Amino acid sequence: MLVVGLTGGIGMGKSSAAAHFREHGVPVFDADAYVHQLYEGEAVPLIKSAFPGTTRAGRVDRALLAKDVAGRPERLKALEEIVHPLVVQAEIDFLCDQEAAGAPIAVLEIPLLFETGAEARVDVTVAVSAPHHIQSERVLDRPGMTEHKFEALRGRQLGDADRRGRADYVLDSGTTLENMRTDLDGLIESLKLQQGSVMERLRPLRSS
Template identity: 55%
Template sequence: MIVLGLTGSIGMGKSTTAQMFVAEGVPVYDADAAVHALYAPGGAAVGPVEAAFPGVVVDGAVDRARLSARVVGHPEALKALEAVVHPLVAAHRAGFFKDAIKAGADIAVLDVPLLFETGGDRTVDKVVVVSAPPDLQRQRVLARPGMDGAKFEAILARQTPDAEKRARADFVIDTGQGLDHARQQVRDLLTRLRAPPPLEAGGEAAH
């Protein structure tokens, strides 16, 4: 099974592109959604996080605002949180892969916003970066509720620049020319990955 790492800066259309892979029958693991599930009532992270940071659980779920207040700007607290959450996410992800293989999937996608920033690009077979022109990116982000220029710039400062992402990508999906164009790029990418390897002069497939 080929594992694709899907990433892209804020406002580039990564979530929409992930759904295009789903529409093509490719299983997609959403890292952010996994953490939300772990923090929700009954989630595996609720008890351990409350034990490490008493008072952050409200109505049976981890209150993300309270948790952020405890860890943002506190490196040791962040490390303690990661020590709790990362193994749970890893186990959750392993279950996803097990199910995908069992279902006979030949390609699976890991949707990870900070793929390069966390070194996740080294754990996948190919990296797909979702990109769009800077002016369109800014327009999309500033249209979001509660967003302003300062917040946008602060988020960008924490992310690997788009130009560097594109340079390090195996594939780039351009969402700046509409949904149909992006959808065709996804289909073309999958066709390329599923194509048989070229034959060597001796007649055997290249390894």
Template identity: 50%
Template sequence: MFRLGLTGSIGSGKSTTAAFFREAGIPVHDADATVHALYAGPAVALVEAAFPGTTREGKVDRAALSAVLRASPHRFPELEAIVHPLVRAAELAALDTAARLGHRLVVLDIPLLFETRAEQRCDAVLVVHVSPEEQARRVLARPGMSEALFHAILARQMPPAEKRRRAHAMIDTGLGLDAARRDVHALIRALASTIG
């Protein structure tokens, strides 16, 4: 089974691109969605133990956790040490399910793919990208987003140019939804001819 990593900087159109793969019948394992589920289940007690007061009513309070991490950014590795193994276990389960169902291609949607060295478990990596101006417009339109938070997130991510340099394939999502969908389908066809 061919594992295609999907990544891109915040606001680059990764979620939309993942949706086009799903639309085409390709299974996608979404690391962000997995974290959301973990924050309402298996990770709650572990996060509360490491970051007291960051859970409410059986769920991780993302705002409270973000406040702790903003005040103490050096503690990000502590959170990652809790969350990443749980996400990896969910990913392995998703890969197992896709293989059992006979899929030849699966997409691993991982925001910090290069930053966490997840490319080592992918057969190829697709990087989605967009102009810095469009990226800023998209991200700053999100509820609760500020310039300061946007720049803090960017500081934790590999520069887009370096992601593109490491990519096996790229899609510019700034060209519109139809163009991005066409590019996804073209990539699926190209991969199908490679993996049989």
């Protein structure tokens, strides 16, 4: 099975690309969505202990947690040390399940793929990219988004030029998402011809 790492900065069109993979029958693991699940389940007692006052009604209050770690790199690192291993294990289990089901390709959708070293857990990487002014328009159009929040989010992410330089494939979403989907159709057909090897390393790490 070929494991694809899908990434892209905020507002680049990564979620649309992931949805298109799914439309082609390719299974996709959404790392961000899984973190949301953790904040309502497995990670709650761990975060409650490490970050007192950031949970409400048995779940993590994301606004309170964000306030706790804002401008405090050591606190953010402590949070990542709780959440990251849980996400990685879930990704590995997901991939093993998809391989067992006979999927030829599986996708890990990871916003901070290169920033967290997740490229070591995939065979190929795909970055979704758009010019800065288009990215800015898309993000600032979101409810509750401000320039300050946008820049803070971008500050945590690898620059687009660096991401493009490190990716095996780049999808341009700067014209229209429909054009990007057309390009992705061709990429998916190309990926189907490739053989992966990363599962040889990941398979033994599956949880019992």
